[in-house]
Amino acid sequence: MSALGVRRIELPTPLDRGEVAVRCGGLRVELGGAAILHGVDLTVRAGELVVLVGPNGAGKSTLLGALAGDVEAVGEIELAGRPLADWSIQELARRRGVLPQQNSLAFPFTVRAVVEMGRAPWRRTEREDEDDEAVAEAMRRTDVEPFAERTYPSLSGGERARSSLARIVAQRAGIVMLDEPTAALDIRHQEEVLRLARERADDGDAVIAVLHDLSLAAGYADIVALLDGGRIAAIGAPSEVLTAERVSAVYQYPVTVIPHPVSGTPVVLPHRDARTAEIHERAVAP
Amino acid sequence: MTHDPALARPRRGRVLAAVAAALVAAAGALVPATAAHAEPRVSITVADRPELGAVADSTYLTEVVVSGSGFQSIRNGFGGIYVLFGWADGSWRPSQGGTTGSDYRYVYDDETNPVGYQLFVTFPGSSTAYAANGGTIAEDGSWSATMRIPGPRFQAYDRSGNISEVDCLQVQCGIMTIGAHGVINANNESFTPISFQEIYSAADGRQVISQTGSSAPVAVAPQSIGGRPAIIPASRTEAELETAADGGVTAKVGRTRLTVTVPGAAPDAWLGVSLHSDPIFAGWYSPSSQGVIDVDLPENLPPGEHRVVIVDANDALLGWAGFEWGGLPDATETAAPVETSGAAPQSEAPPGDAAPEWLVVAAIAAGVLAVLAIAAFVVVLVRTRRPRAAALPNASDKEQ
Numbered sequence: 001m002s003a004l005g006v007r008r009i010e011l012p013t014p015l016d017r018g019e020v021a022v023r024c025g026g027l028r029v030e031l032g033g034a035a036i037l038h039g040v041d042l043t044v045r046a047g048e049l050v051v052l053v054g055p056n057g058a059g060k061s062t063l064l065g066a067l068a069g070d071v072e073a074v075g076e077i078e079l080a081g082r083p084l085a086d087w088s089i090q091e092l093a094r095r096r097g098v099l100p101q102q103n104s105l106a107f108p109f110t111v112r113a114v115v116e117m118g119r120a121p122w123r124r125t126e127r128e129d130e131d132d133e134a135v136a137e138a139m140r141r142t143d144v145e146p147f148a149e150r151t152y153p154s155l156s157g158g159e160r161a162r163s164s165l166a167r168i169v170a171q172r173a174g175i176v177m178l179d180e181p182t183a184a185l186d187i188r189h190q191e192e193v194l195r196l197a198r199e200r201a202d203d204g205d206a207v208i209a210v211l212h213d214l215s216l217a218a219g220y221a222d223i224v225a226l227l228d229g230g231r232i233a234a235i236g237a238p239s240e241v242l243t244a245e246r247v248s249a250v251y252q253y254p255v256t257v258i259p260h261p262v263s264g265t266p267v268v269l270p271h272r273d274a275r276t277a278e279i280h281e282r283a284v285a286p
Numbered sequence: 287m288t289h290d291p292a293l294a295r296p297r298r299g300r301v302l303a304a305v306a307a308a309l310v311a312a313a314g315a316l317v318p319a320t321a322a323h324a325e326p327r328v329s330i331t332v333a334d335r336p337e338l339g340a341v342a343d344s345t346y347l348t349e350v351v352v353s354g355s356g357f358q359s360i361r362n363g364f365g366g367i368y369v370l371f372g373w374a375d376g377s378w379r380p381s382q383g384g385t386t387g388s389d390y391r392y393v394y395d396d397e398t399n400p401v402g403y404q405l406f407v408t409f410p411g412s413s414t415a416y417a418a419n420g421g422t423i424a425e426d427g428s429w430s431a432t433m434r435i436p437g438p439r440f441q442a443y444d445r446s447g448n449i450s451e452v453d454c455l456q457v458q459c460g461i462m463t464i465g466a467h468g469v470i471n472a473n474n475e476s477f478t479p480i481s482f483q484e485i486y487s488a489a490d491g492r493q494v495i496s497q498t499g500s501s502a503p504v505a506v507a508p509q510s511i512g513g514r515p516a517i518i519p520a521s522r523t524e525a526e527l528e529t530a531a532d533g534g535v536t537a538k539v540g541r542t543r544l545t546v547t548v549p550g551a552a553p554d555a556w557l558g559v560s561l562h563s564d565p566i567f568a569g570w571y572s573p574s575s576q577g578v579i580d581v582d583l584p585e586n587l588p589p590g591e592h593r594v595v596i597v598d599a600n601d602a603l604l605g606w607a608g609f610e611w612g613g614l615p616d617a618t619e620t621a622a623p624v625e626t627s628g629a630a631p632q633s634e635a636p637p638g639d640a641a642p643e644w645l646v647v648a649a650i651a652a653g654v655l656a657v658l659a660i661a662a663f664v665v666v667l668v669r670t671r672r673p674r675a676a677a678l679p680n681a682s683d684k685e686q
Contacts, residue, residue, distance in 0.1 A: 069385075089380060105397050106394065106400050107417040108416075118468075152397075
């Protein structure tokens with residue numbers, strides 16, 4: 001009965017590489033009477049991985065939430081050139097996928113079912129035909145296949161994080177917003193998640209991620225936006241933004257920045273005093 | 287060789303009949319009046335007190351029986367509905383862009399040890415049916431499950447993890463139903479208000495559930511919430527009612543509702559409605575300027591002779607009227623519009639829920655148009671075939 005209206009939903013046209021995917025100007029957010037963002041301007045283009053970093057309370061997650069349409073904001077926000085307010089919730093779900101910081105599930109769905117939920121926006125559209133392939137690829141890429149039939153509430157924090165990420169990957173929305181996707185992950189899975197984000201961007205998606213680990217951000221991002229007190233303190237290539245002087249000032253903690261011995265990307269090292277070094281030496285002594 | 291009817295070349299007449307049948311079927315599919323689901327409707331009674339409808343205790347955990355009818359049931363569909371307790375504003379519906387945390391806020395369940403603050407009611411045959419703790423939406427659009435309401439105050443989270451507190455003694459809370467698994471389904475969205483009153487006492491040994499971060503003292507239910515009284519009217523005996531004046535109250539039975547006229551009732555007044563003879567409190571209603579209220583008839587009201595009893599906000603008897611109830615209609619018999627939703631939060635449901643006349647007219651008109659279209663199609667088909675039939679005699683009538 002496709003001729004009778006099942007598949008007449010207008011689908012978003014894919015963005016060309018370099019096309020503006022997300023843009024905000026003069027963005028302000030207040031939560032509970034307190035100003036969290038004070039006039040933020042940001043542009044993210046298709047094919048870019050933009051990482052938002054900054055100390056606790058700088059407004060990273062709030063900025064991501066505002067761009068996703070989940071947090072009420074004042075100012076201009078455009079998605080694919082159209083004001084965010086003009087998008088219906090269904091249209092939004094086909095244009096951008098959001099991985100929130102917390103993923104709570106009250107029902108014991110299997111990991112596979114959770115990933116399949118990522119395909120909900122495409123139901124009754126011609127892209128429904130991609131469902132099986134998208135779910136399988138997302139599960140493979142996020143390494144959740146070994147526990148695909150386990151229930152979500154029974155998983156460890158890291159397994160949950162990857163399952164939730166798999167759902168967003170399966171959504172294939174073109175704009176990907178990740179709020180601390182590596183928070184509960186070990187080194188291997190942190191790197192794999194960022195590599196996946198990098199590949200999404202290389203394939204033409206616009207990817208925005210909130211991260212705490214500055215070296216991880218520097219290792220994969222095209223652009224790093226350093227937030228401080230609800231404003232963007234610096235934005236640009238990782239090596240330009242993540243200088244020892246700026247990071248020390250914004251985080252109010254002394255750091256050293258050295259180039260990664262293999263990749264050459266900035267590695268941010270917090271200073272540790274001599275006593276810490278002494279303890280460390282004793283611990284590793286035979 | 288055996289004869290396979292599917293392979294035999296049919297005569298032209300049979301082709302035309304098949305085309306006509308297909309067109310009739312297609313025309314039928316375009317007429318919304320035949321949808322098997324009606325307006326979603328939820329009725330709520332306290333689990334061990336079936337005479338109490340749409341209320342919960344202002345101090346203790348309340349177990350309620352939640353029953354739905356008129357829901358869309360999709361065989362082998364992905365998901366079903368989530369049933370949630372919480373607050374919703376006027377634009378909460380996900381199908382209209384409502385988002386959790388800002389337009390609606392609900393009680394979370396403990397994901398590692400769920401106790402039933404949220405229900406998942408599954409479509410029959412859904413791939414996630416194993417996780418349903420609220421049963422299945424039957425093919426007639428009905429379902430029923432037991433759910434827990436922790437109390438009138440709770441903490442909710444938005445999608446960014448920000449916490450907010452909801453106090454249902456200050457704002458109108460209720461039971462929401464939404465499409466499960468992120469599948470937005472306007473046909474299955476509903477909001478049914480719940481009011482908080484003293485139902486249990488400490489002597490009942492009930493649990494006090496703290497759903498808020500602070501250890502705020504246990505709330506006392508106010509006498510009213512947003513003007514709506516929060517008391518349960520006292521039950522009148524049949525003898526009391528026999529001798530009391532009926533107050534000129536009249537009642538007209540609809541499909542799922544009772545239209546009650548209370549002469550002289552002011553539009554800003556609140557009318558408490560109970561159904562007798564086994565008294566069921568059906569809630570507080572605000573009348574129209576003509577003193578009319580539409581009362582949702584509870585699922586547990588047995589068919590038979592009943593009496594609707596009306597009191598004012600101070601529980602003074604205003605009058606009563608008798609009515610006969612034949613039971614809730616079978617959903618498959620209903621010819622209801624495919625409306626997007628049920629009653630809106632904090633507003634009364636629109637009066638009268640029988641199929642509107644325009645819909646019946648539209649259905650008939652669509653049928654007539656379909657027949658005309660088929661006739662035209664047949665004429666065109668026959669005409670275009672005639673010359674060929676003439677050029678090749680018997681060709682079209684020739685059997686294989």
